[in-house]
Amino acid sequence: MTVPSSTGNDQLLRSADGGDERAWTEIVERYRGLVSAVVRSYRLQDADAHDAEQRTWLRLVEHRDAVRDPERLGGWLATTASRECLRIFRESRAVVTDELDAVPxxxxxxxxxxxxxxxxxxxxxxxxxxxxxxxxxxxxxxxxxxxxxxxxxxxxxxxxxxxxxxxxxxxxxxxxxxxxxxxxxx
CATH class of the missing domain: 1.10.10.10 (Winged helix-like DNA-binding domain superfamily/Winged helix DNA-binding domain)
Incomplete structure (x- = not known):
């Protein structure tokens, strides 16, 4: 049994919060393309792009009850994906700098x-x-x-x-x- 595609984000988030796997699946299906497109726009390496996407979904799981306007979930996910990409850029820049400092x-x-x-x-x-x-x-x-x-x-x-x-x-x-x-x- 699947969640009807007409179900609103508010109901999906509440159901997902209650442990409904189908609700999570529906959310991911609805917004996977959006999250992927935002991440691809940053032109990260494949592994970093996968990390950014996973981190975005993890942030939703962690902060699902903090989403103020569930009907704007797409915008929330796009902003979160963008922030995760920027975080990965900062992390990789720090690692590259450390590695360059280590060159004898x-x-x-x-x-x-x-x-x-x-x-x-x-x-x-x-x-x-x-x-x-x-x-x-x-x-x-x-x-x-x-x-x-x-x-x-x-x-x-x-x-x-x-x-x-x-x-x-x-x-x-x-x-x-x-x-x-x-x-x-x-």
Whole structure:
């Protein structure tokens, strides 16, 4: 049994809030094209585009009772999708900046190169202590020849759209471990 397509957004959101899977399905069917079009307009990489779409739907689940005018749900979703795309741009810019800062200078002294080698060794020790799935993600995405998100998703069983957020959480976890090791003096 399906929800009639004439059902208003107000009723659909109330039904979805009550756990009605058919109501969620109807909402997604009605607005999937809109959300996808907004995300595509930002020309994100495929994995980031999937992340933006998933985050948009997640925001609706999280804030379904905060939608002031359910009949303008399309506008709410379009705005949310746009904000999620911009958030992904900001996150990726920060990662690129961090990665560029980590590129070694070829004119560094021997001592600097030893410190760099020690840093790399400590980072891989931290990565090796991650849970197996997290370790696989880090090793596959940061290898000399990284595999595509699709290949990593298949190897780990994680949906492709979840790899970006998983990667960000893992990087943060490794960074915190590394920083806490510096404080402790390990």
């Amino acid at each position: 200078d070829p004119h560094r002294t021997v001592e600097d190169q030893v410190v760099d080698a020690d840093t790399v060794s400590r980072l891989w020790m931290i990565v090796s202590a991650l849970p197996p799935r997290g370790r696989t993600i880090m090793m596959e995405l940061f290898a000399e020849e990284p595999r595509s998100y699709a290949e990593v998703a298949q190897a780990t069983g994680i949906p492709i759209g979840s790899l970006g957020p998983s990667r960000a959480r893992l990087i943060d976890r490794v960074r915190r471990s590394f920083d806490s090791d510096l404080v402790v003096g390990v």
